[in-house]
Amino acid sequence: MQKQAIFQSKLLPYALVAPQLAIVLIFFYWPALQAVIQSFLLQDAFGLSTSFVWFDNYIELFRDPAYFESILRTFFFSFAIAVSSLSVALLLAVMADKPLRGSTLYRTLLIWPYAVAPPVVGVLWIFMLHPSLGVISRYLRAAGIDWNPLLDGDQAASLIILAAAWKQISYNFLFFLAGLQAIPKSVLEAAAIDGARPMRRFWTVTFPLLSPTIFFLLVVNIVYAFFDTFGIIDTMTRGGPGKSTETLVYKVYSDGLLGGNLGSSAAQSVILMIMVIVLTGIQFRFVERKVTY
């Protein structure tokens, strides 16, 4: 077997990879490098002078209790979004896996929400749950619940979690369905003959056999909750009320673009970048192993 491609010209292989390299360099390495440089700089309030301050931006960040609150909040959001979205998706996938009439139709319908852009998701849920416009809000208030996510931070947080988890259900559903279909039917039949009732069959056979899928989706969902919820937060709460829905990514945006503190914002970006690298590392390390059970 020939392992190396052979080119007549020495330049051709470089020319062939150049477009890809250019894209990565211009759109990833350059901004990343800019962020790293920026994180060592401090601008005055009017943006007239810039000074090099070494790690001052980072030190200040780690002294700021608001930053730690944001970290905790982000972890909580990620956890809540991942768990709720994974469990609902698993439930739906288990039900859709049964041989029922029209299963192709509702499988397709369940996958559609994934095609909706995050800001649109935010708008959709706002229409339903806005304190004065929302359809559902009216019923909530009629039921005696003081529903006002514009003022109540906990309610705002639950709103974000709801919308973000909803959007991710489709993606998780797709993977769970594929995972369920990969489990040999005869193994479940053997378990049925072995006297395991459906619930027990699920927890002792199906669930363990799905564990590689679950772990993969857990990492993907955490990354999603960390970074891709920006659009949802921006359209629904803009980080408020107070700072109750300000996650790390949103804080980068609000400190840098709204607050004008570019140095701190850049430092936060660099920290986020390191987190992504760690998460991706975990994913490669554990998920890429073919057998995890």
Added chain:
Amino acid sequence: MANVTLRNVRKTYPGGFEAIKGVDVDVGDGQFCVLVGPSGCGKSTLLRMVAGLETVTGGEIDIGGRIVNQIEPADRDIAMVFQNYALYPHMSVYNNMAYGLRNRGMAEAEIKTRVEEAARVLELSSMLERKPRQLSGGQRQRVAMGRAIVRQPKVFLFDEPLSNLDAKLRIAMRVEIRKLQRRLNTTSIYVTHDQLEAMTLADILVVMNGGQVEQIGNPLAIYEKPATTFVASFIGAPPMNLMSTRPEEIRSQLAGSNAADAGILGIRPEDFVITDQTPDGGVALPLTVEAIERVGAETFVYGSREQEEQRVAATPGELPPGEIIVRIPGTEAPAIGAKIRVAAVRQKLHLFSGDGRTRLEA
């Protein structure tokens, strides 16, 4: 310990396809029943109906005096060995065997005794902590067997359990299964498409074709007196030679029997001898040798009849019409292209009606 009785069992799929068209089988206590037939004949479906994995759309399935049509697989007191073994990949060998016992709430000490006993019998004792993926095909097969025997069920069901093994292992496991079943004396139903497995394992052989039973009986009795041309060509390897009785050459030789009604004549390859004599009341055929296969103990001679109208194809794709297989001792081998004459005695002739559905006594 239980009898298994199928009474007019039917299976019709929602699309209208009739997979099982009314099957009656009675398997006595401790007997080993083999369902054999070509793929798609419904034998696996029938087994899965006994297991409770397929619904029964007509008739009754009776296990140990209890109609089980509406009873869950778990409550039928059966154990099944699947073609792909269906081991739980995330559980150790020990847990694979213990799973069914735990589900039934058995005490751990008792489970341990049973699993260890089964492991000893199946020579798996040193592998109890391994996962299925660390085992060879034969070992997995034994774990699947172990999972069935620890339960001490009324009935064992086997769905082509040996078809994923290589030829040598298949023969070894076949003997093992037979010995184990004899020792445990548990009623068993075994599905296979391999007629050799069927012949060697069965107390009762059920030959199926197209969702129906072609013949039920003792394997040797079926071999000696196949009820239809399908059974005649399916049981026995190489298959029985079947030919039309219409040509004058054969008709004249069969005169004086009720062969006048017969449309098809069958002669097993081993019942021919190469000879110039025509045995009294027997049949002799001139052949041109087309090919020979020498396998050591025996030689198969593939010859073509001189006259061009010939063998009735019972199952398509088995032999080109007009070809006759003769089995002779391994010491002999005629030359290719040689003209030979083969003959069979009257007692070894099988006569069937023209449609092949009825056996006629000569």
